[in-house]
Amino acid sequence: METRAQHLEKVQNTANYLRLTKDENFLAMSEDYIRNRIPEGYLRISAVLNDVSNFLEQYYKTIRDYDLSFGSIALATASSELAVLIMPGDTSSDFKDFLLRVENDTEPTINDDLIRIPDEMIVACDDNEMLLNCLIQETYLNLQQNAYNSNYIVDRAILATKNE
Incomplete structure (x- = not known):
């Protein structure tokens, strides 16, 4: 029967192997998606934010815990x-x-x-209850006709930070 230390070492070795495999194959696995949709710098930013998030998770914290x-x-x-x-x-x-x-x-x-x-950056909306709908309608002018067209949706993605 293996000891707790041996078990932890196996887990750590497996985690290190998976991390190395992911790092070595990340670009190859996502090459098509990168080429077609995402600027190269964005992946680096996402990777850094993911690493920071994983690091903070060890201490039961999130990025939102910091001002x-x-x-x-x-x-x-x-x-x-x-x-x-x-x-x-x-x-x-x-x-x-x-x-x-x-x-x-x-x-x-x-x-x-x-x-x-x-003015050209403002989405006008008369009804405060419908602000989100106004934004969606302005961004996705023909949403009903293009609801199943992934390129139509992705090309009009709204990226924003979430500040709660």
Whole structure:
């Protein structure tokens, strides 16, 4: 019968093997998906966040347990052109310029902490109860006709940080 130390060593060796196998084969396993849908830098960001999350989990913590500036994270992501790459249509250069002006503090502010969002970036909705539906309808104009078209859905993905 194996001792507890031997059992823990086997578990650790298995975990190390799986981690090495995953690291060696990660790009090969996901190559098609990467090529077709995801900018390369985004996978690195996801991998880092996954590693941080796994590390914190050992101490029964999550990223939400720490006071992080989600606005700065969103701007860093956007300025790394990830957000610009997911913007549909011809507005991506305007959106990129807007984000860079915000990051460089050259966008006009109100009381030094409020930024006016350009009209073309605002989704108008008269009914507060239906705000989410208005956003979905504006983003997915022909959702009923394209509900089973994965490219239609993925190309219009809404990425945002979750700040609870």
